[in-house]
Amino acid sequence: MEIFWFIPTNGDFRQLNNPLGARPASYEYCKQIAQAVDSLGYSGVLIPTGKTCEEGFIVASTLAPVTQNLKFLVAVRPGLMSPSFAARMSATLDRFSNGRLLINVVAGGDPVELAGEGVFLDHDARYDLTDEFLHIWRDLYTKEQVDFNGDYLQIEQGQLPYPTVQKPYPPLYFGGSSEAALQVAADHIDVYLTWGEPPAQVKKKIDKVRALAAAQGKQVKFGIRLHVIVRPTVQQAWEAAAQLIEHVDDETIANAQKMFARMDSEGQRQMTQLHNGDRTKLEVSPNLWAGVGLVRTGAGTALVGDPDTVAARMQEYADLGIETFILSGYPHLEEAYTTAELLFPKLPIAQKKDELGRTFLSPFGGDIKPATV
Template sequence: MTLRFHWFLPTYGDSRYLVGGGHGTAVTTAGGDRPATIAYLSQIARAAEQLGFEGALTPTGAWCEDAWLTTAMLARESERLKFLVAFRPGLVSPTLAAQMAATFQRHSEGRLLLNVVTGGEDHEQRAYGDHLGKQARYQRTDEFLTVVRALWRGERVSLHGEHVKVDDARLDRVPDPVPDVYFGGSSPAAGRVAARHVDVYLTWGEPPDAVADKIAWIRKEAAEAGRTPPRFGIRLHVISRDTSAQAWAEADRLLAALDPDVIASVQSGLSRSGSEGQARMRALHGGRTGSLEVYPNLWAGVGLVRGGAGTALVGSHVEVAERIEEYAALGISEFVLSGHPHLEEAYWFGEGVLPLLRDRGVWRHPVDAGAEPVRAAIPFAGATP
């Protein structure tokens, strides 16, 4: 199994410290020392592309810039990198979403991936004019993806569901290739949607035993739905250094900079989250600032101030590579990673961990046809003075 790696575009701002915001937090708008300009995000995108990341996740929500518009601009600033665009069913019609995806594929030459986010927070959904409850949102996502998938197959679609109603819908031009659909969720309703519709099921970074249970659950759901199981991916932060001591010193630096009042405020907001996945993230750290290594090299400190993915792989390049192979042995084939700051951390991981995984035969650079990488010659080496 060849592993795939994706990076992250911080469309809310970046920093050398942990940036709050995200899923279920009380922070309306995140931020950082580096504004999320197209110029800065382009630096991250080009670095990720050069280092061998296949794609980059762009988040969705009131706390960040719009993912569709931002990635459409960044597509002109890159050549190969794919964009894993997060979006929420129900805020646009399925016909329009299918058309947008087809347009993006044509103009980006096939570089769109879609991360479907049902939305776990009632208050944020209502701010966008969506007043459905959580269970109804998952039912709508099921109907939404039924329409989108049919349109992408070139079918003419009429559906009168509980939440989605379209008549005689079709696309003049279908996307080529059809973008992979990524999706995550820990509730029973999420499992049913994943089993029926998605190409990649994503989990946040829990310890391996918990991840193995999720994989088994989704495989069972897919079998009951009469469908081949999806691929599996994991969403993690990463702090990778030449030595383990250097990596943990960086984690300690990030932790020491956190304001206890900010931690308390964020955790208060997250405690009201309706997301089962978010509850699982909170259970890993319990609001404490000590004993945050919840599994070897798995650190729960990020979740103290950030909603959503709250764990990081921390260790030497060798240790991080070993943990990645441990998750891969469970069935995880895609890794969606991030770090603080995202530009520098992409290089730490891309130059430190990816070569180890390449040498172990579990990863190769997307543009590498299998040949040895070209070594840069040293100008005038060996020349006679």
């Protein structure tokens, strides 16, 4: 398994819908999280995208110099940037980070937000544009000169003179649940990402993407985006889940449901259908809790339980073909430590060891050997 964490570039919270304890997404705070997860042994971090988030490429470029091994999954946005400009930015950051850049292709799912960015294409047209964008983006890395004349994009004598550390280009990640999105994934993508849906639903998507990719003579890897609430006991984990949403009232849920309804994202529709705004039916699969999705877009589910239980649920996804787990928890700094300390020893991952093999002196006398995480 590869375990990623999340950099909350639109702010962080202890409880949803509660301003007490909220934290701005300052550079210092984002740096704290990045350095913590780098030292704890996470493979990488997802940097989100959207009008409420700090710009991902700039965030990654400031965090790469203060970390050592961490990979950065950063969004490119077809329709908001040209493929040649995106390719140049990607090539530069890949070189300057010594091959630690991963590309998250985001077509967008909120027509209101997209209109504010100057994009007025419907759902399927956005994926047609994304297909053309990725044809050009990939060709720039693999051909001396690129000429392309599509329905949405055109380029003449395009060139990318900057070599990358990763060959042929930084790996492409992508999430989307519609038929149009799945075809784009099969045609272009290295790692297909799914939201944290119940395993049976995830299996259907994986099987479909595999079949579509095989028809193109390709293989695709798979990842999943989830929150996680892991505690020493199952009871403590469910208590923490309840506390996370104890300030989420019915009015807030209703307003969030209206916002979700305007979106044309199939993935968001499926996330919303898991609970339909009903806070009495949030365990949508064993230990898979949809409480976050009552009021937050995107990843709306969390694995909840003690370390053995959460590890077993993750293994169920791994058995379906999931290799990369992109996790998060509120607040992200503390939960990065809690997840690594409790969960990592239960997972089939390369564990980071204390390089000096130190012991720690108990205040009551005697040495305490730290867990290797």
